[in-house]
Amino acid sequence: MERWAGKVAVVTGASAGIGAAIAKELVRHGMKVVGMARRVERVEAIAKELNGEKGKLYPYKGDVMEESDVKAMFQWIREEFGAVHVLVNNAGAAREVPMTGGANYEHMRIIFGTNVFGLFMCTSEALDVMNEKGIDDGHIIHINR
DSSP, rough: OGGGGEEEEEESSTTTTHHHHHHHHHHHTTTTEEEEEEHHHHHHHHHHTTTTTSSSEEEOOOOOTTTHHHHHHHHHHHTTOOOOOEEEOOOOOOOOOOOOSSSOHHHHHHHIIIIIIIIHHHHHHHHHHHHHTTTOOEEEEEEEO
């Protein structure tokens, strides 16, 4: 993990569960971690918890379903840090959607918007930044529920 010290990681869905745990560990190993979440106040609380660690957590309010949020975050990363080295696509949504009778299309929009389009948009933006900066050893991790 020493090779990642000082590098920039993005963790989506960083407000709870697996995303929060990953963000904490990356900070403890010295990374600058942008923690994206709709519930940014939870990421802010985690950032305070991590004061004094080798790295730092930067809370970022956004929804991976919203293209404007994703683009704005990666633009902010370009301006603030210049690059991104690791992306952890952790944000996910699960809803019960029966295949026959009574399908809730709003639930389906949330599932696809988060788990498919959000993952795609974050991956695309991260790759653009990596390519712009000549980062050929970056990592992108997709977490699926």
